Amino acid sequence: MPGSYHPVVTSPTPPLRFSLLDAARVLARGRDLGAKLEALAEHTRALTGGAAAFVIYDVDSGQLSLADASESTPLPTTGDLADVTRDRRPAWSASVPADVAALLPGVADASAVAVIPLVVDDERGTDVVGFLITDAMAGAAGDATAGAAGPGADGADTQDSLLAVADLAAVAVRASRLHNELSERSEYSERLARTDALTGLADRRTFEQMLELELARATRQSTPLAIAVFDVDGLTAINVEHGAGVGDDVLRYVAATLADRVRLIDTVARIGEDEFAVLAPGDSAGIVAIRVRDAVALLDPVGAVRISVSAGVAHHPIDGTTGADLLAAATAAIDRARTQGAGVVVGLREPTPEA
Numbered sequence: 001m002p003g004s005y006h007p008v009v010t011s012p013t014p015p016l017r018f019s020l021l022d023a024a025r026v027l028a029r030g031r032d033l034g035a036k037l038e039a040l041a042e043h044t045r046a047l048t049g050g051a052a053a054f055v056i057y058d059v060d061s062g063q064l065s066l067a068d069a070s071e072s073t074p075l076p077t078t079g080d081l082a083d084v085t086r087d088r089r090p091a092w093s094a095s096v097p098a099d100v101a102a103l104l105p106g107v108a109d110a111s112a113v114a115v116i117p118l119v120v121d122d123e124r125g126t127d128v129v130g131f132l133i134t135d136a137m138a139g140a141a142g143d144a145t146a147g148a149a150g151p152g153a154d155g156a157d158t159q160d161s162l163l164a165v166a167d168l169a170a171v172a173v174r175a176s177r178l179h180n181e182l183s184e185r186s187e188y189s190e191r192l193a194r195t196d197a198l199t200g201l202a203d204r205r206t207f208e209q210m211l212e213l214e215l216a217r218a219t220r221q222s223t224p225l226a227i228a229v230f231d232v233d234g235l236t237a238i239n240v241e242h243g244a245g246v247g248d249d250v251l252r253y254v255a256a257t258l259a260d261r262v263r264l265i266d267t268v269a270r271i272g273e274d275e276f277a278v279l280a281p282g283d284s285a286g287i288v289a290i291r292v293r294d295a296v297a298l299l300d301p302v303g304a305v306r307i308s309v310s311a312g313v314a315h316h317p318i319d320g321t322t323g324a325d326l327l328a329a330a331t332a333a334i335d336r337a338r339t340q341g342a343g344v345v346v347g348l349r350e351p352t353p354e355a
Helices: 020-028 033-048 080-087 098-103 153-193 204-221 235-242 244-261 287-297 323-340
Strands: 052-058 063-066 072-074 091-093 113-122 125-135 225-232 267-270 275-281 309-316
Touching: 020 033, 020 153, 033 052, 033 125, 033 153, 080 091, 080 098, 080 113, 080 125, 113 153, 125 153, 204 225, 204 267, 204 275, 204 309, 204 323, 225 244, 225 287, 225 323, 235 244, 244 267, 244 275, 244 287, 275 287, 275 323, 287 309, 309 323
Parallel strands: none
Antiparallel strands: 052 063, 052 125, 063 072, 091 113, 113 125, 225 275, 225 309, 267 275
16 A cells, blocks of 8 residues: 555575685685685685684795784794794694784684695795684694594595685785785886986986976966076086096986985976976075075085086976976076076076065
């Protein structure tokens, strides 16, 4: 009847049943390592009816951490965890080892505990990358690898399933670490490709990209923006008279000084053979040019060579509203500075109250 109330009856979610196939499918899901290990731990709990957790082991640092990275502790030098790591073989204990209870208090009351290593074996060698720690069903307890009485038929199936889950977890850990290594290498290669090899500063391409970003910000917020271009005075003559090695040392000294004297919000780069540039948001006067010029003048000589720089400064929007216009204006300013002698700065302006 219209208006009648019919209560909706929902069935409770059925408990998860252990399936090795379902456990294997966990690895194909688009989850992070922590989520995959927790899903595998859930399957393990369905198998044993008790507690289960994964512990990650970092061979390089010697640290143990829970799968969610909430805690970290050194691998004990003695005890079941140390033995399993050394032997790469499971330990089936009728009591809870102290080192395991300290790491996972949830299994402290278990009547039997399995500590199963997550082992990867590849071209790099054989390593333990973690552990599966779980309540062991009574029939599965017993260390057949150590010569103790082996488990019964049901226990053998449970033991084999636990070992299989541990292997799946090892695959997940290994895949995650390979992914992280590839990402780190990619980022490192990208940084190398966009960094000046001699000085370690950003290259011209990176500088021009940052210039476009800062120009958009300055336009949007109506804030000042300065570009300072620095020329190492007499670098060509230094290379001829003292050698390219001395010239490279001079460039490194100037680069280090630039990096030290600018603010965190500034961008510093090497944009030419003897030219550096600083992108200085909020600098309405070009003070950064004076700060760097004076700091370089205080550097110790490189052999018999005293170091100095000249600078040209351009300002947004007065000298240009595009990156190309501002770089052209700063280059023109540095050309004028060169004609006036070493250590000259061209293009300074009176600071505004906001600077």
